[in-house]
Amino acid sequence: MNVCPCSLARWLPLATAALLSACASPGEQQPPARALNAAQLGLPAPVTAAAAPISAPTTTTIPAQWWQALGDPALDALITRALVEQPSLKVAAARLARARAGISARDAAAGPQAGVEADATRQRYTEHGLLPPPIAGSYRTQGNVQLDGSWELDFFGRHRAELAAATGQAHAAQAELDAARGLLASSLARGWVQLGRLQEQRELAQRALQQREEVLTLTRQRTQAGLDSQVEQRQAEGALPDSHQQIEQIDEQIALTRHALAAMSAQPPQALDSATPLRGAAFKLAWPQDLPADLLARRADVAAAKARVQAATGDVAAARSLFFPNVNLRAFAGLSAIGLDKLLRPGSAQFGAGPALHLPLFDAGGLRANLAVHAADLDAAVESYNATVLDAVRDVADQLGTLDAIARQQAQQALAQAAAEAAYSLALQRHRAGLGSYLQVLNAETAVLAQRRSASDLRARALDTQIALIKALGGGYAAAQG
Numbered sequence: 001m002n003v004c005p006c007s008l009a010r011w012l013p014l015a016t017a018a019l020l021s022a023c024a025s026p027g028e029q030q031p032p033a034r035a036l037n038a039a040q041l042g043l044p045a046p047v048t049a050a051a052a053p054i055s056a057p058t059t060t061t062i063p064a065q066w067w068q069a070l071g072d073p074a075l076d077a078l079i080t081r082a083l084v085e086q087p088s089l090k091v092a093a094a095r096l097a098r099a100r101a102g103i104s105a106r107d108a109a110a111g112p113q114a115g116v117e118a119d120a121t122r123q124r125y126t127e128h129g130l131l132p133p134p135i136a137g138s139y140r141t142q143g144n145v146q147l148d149g150s151w152e153l154d155f156f157g158r159h160r161a162e163l164a165a166a167t168g169q170a171h172a173a174q175a176e177l178d179a180a181r182g183l184l185a186s187s188l189a190r191g192w193v194q195l196g197r198l199q200e201q202r203e204l205a206q207r208a209l210q211q212r213e214e215v216l217t218l219t220r221q222r223t224q225a226g227l228d229s230q231v232e233q234r235q236a237e238g239a240l241p242d243s244h245q246q247i248e249q250i251d252e253q254i255a256l257t258r259h260a261l262a263a264m265s266a267q268p269p270q271a272l273d274s275a276t277p278l279r280g281a282a283f284k285l286a287w288p289q290d291l292p293a294d295l296l297a298r299r300a301d302v303a304a305a306k307a308r309v310q311a312a313t314g315d316v317a318a319a320r321s322l323f324f325p326n327v328n329l330r331a332f333a334g335l336s337a338i339g340l341d342k343l344l345r346p347g348s349a350q351f352g353a354g355p356a357l358h359l360p361l362f363d364a365g366g367l368r369a370n371l372a373v374h375a376a377d378l379d380a381a382v383e384s385y386n387a388t389v390l391d392a393v394r395d396v397a398d399q400l401g402t403l404d405a406i407a408r409q410q411a412q413q414a415l416a417q418a419a420a421e422a423a424y425s426l427a428l429q430r431h432r433a434g435l436g437s438y439l440q441v442l443n444a445e446t447a448v449l450a451q452r453r454s455a456s457d458l459r460a461r462a463l464d465t466q467i468a469l470i471k472a473l474g475g476g477y478a479a480a481q482g
Contacts, residue, residue, distance in 0.1 A: 165314025
């Protein structure tokens with residue numbers, strides 16, 4: 001019976017439709033989670049270059065090596081070492097290498113595959129099988145040498161979806177490595193600032209101890225002269241152990257801070273026992289006055305969360321494609337013979353080619369369950385992204401608010417310190433002129449020392465908050481990627 005080619009062309013779409021209708025159905029799916037947009041996050045709309053006024057300030061850009069703006073070579077060396085030697089970063093780099101290898105594996109799976117098989121089997125052939133005598137009932141060696149090839153045609157995008165998922169995983173791993181580097185750099189810088197503050201506080205505590213020793217000496221002299229009682233002397237004596245205790249507490253904090261810095265930079269605990277941050281360090285960077293419009297593009301953690309959504313989306317698409325037919329082109333060519341002496345003869349050749357079709361019909365809900373798992377993973381990835389961007393916006397807002405509050409506190413503290421310094425200077429002048437006692441000078445100096453401690457704390461807080469703001473703004477991630 002002859003079949004007209006036009007008849008085949010007419011029936012092929014119908015046959016394809018019949019195959020697709022016979023496929024297992026994914027069923028009704030729940031609406032996916034939605035990512036938050038800029039308006040929901042309170043971020044301003046980006047201003048285009050054409051719409052921006054000429055006098056508009058440029059967007060704050062954080063350099064990749066922002067810590068160099070502090071001008072402390074010891075800190076530069078510490079962070080540089082940590083970014084190379086820290087084991088946690090090497091773990092993140094290994095995850096990135098694994099994710100990139102996953103891209104290569106998915107890409108290779110979509111291409112043609114080929115392999116060679118060769119085997120030789122010594123066996124006794126049954127007398128009651130398909131093969132007649134003299135093979136039946138005899139011992140023979142069967143040899144096979146065959147080249148196999150296959151190519152899965154990606155009609156429904158499964159390989160493309162799997163490649164997109166692997167690419168998303170690699171992008172996430174890269175962003176997570178960048179985020180870990182930024183976190184390590186900011187943690188080291190904040191620890192360094194804390195070490196400098198503690199060393200300043202120790203110097204002020206040491207001066208306070210010397211002052212209390214002088215007060216005790218004067219009090220003893222006044223007690224012997226009958227001008228003070230034993231109460232004042234005992235109070236002065238009790239102040240000394242308290243001063244020693246404060247110094248010991250500061251020394252403990254200094255040691256712990258140095259140990260933490262050494263661990264973060266992959267060094268022994270004693271490696272930074274002589275480390276001394278520079279005094280008067282300050283950033284020379286411009287800070288935004290409000291939430292920047294491009295905040296989410298700056299942060300590596302947000303980029304990682306977004307890439308996880310991309311990967312989960314690819315997994316869902318790949319799971320959905322499993323409901324459709326899988327078409328694989330196969331071919332083989334080789335030699336096969338009973339008896340190795342006949343393997344290389346022309347009659348031992350065999351070859352063949354043809355398509356292979358896998359069509360899912362019924363699997364007791366396994367494909368639906370697999371799709372539901374990946375859909376839930378996608379929802380979790382989207383909500384994780386939403387949580388990350390909410391934290392990012394809050395983080396920047398917190399640091400900007402804290403910087404403003406510290407600036408106001410510093411202004412008031414500067415006034416208080418100026419008054420204390422003036423009172424101390426006046427008391428010193430009166431003492432030198434014989435109009436006041438040295439005890440009055442020491443009492444005035446007590447207020448000065450308290451204000452200097454407050455100034456040191458506020459300077460350290462300002463630096464620490466600026467570093468936290470740098471981290472909140474991405475820590476140079478956008479600049480590094482650009």
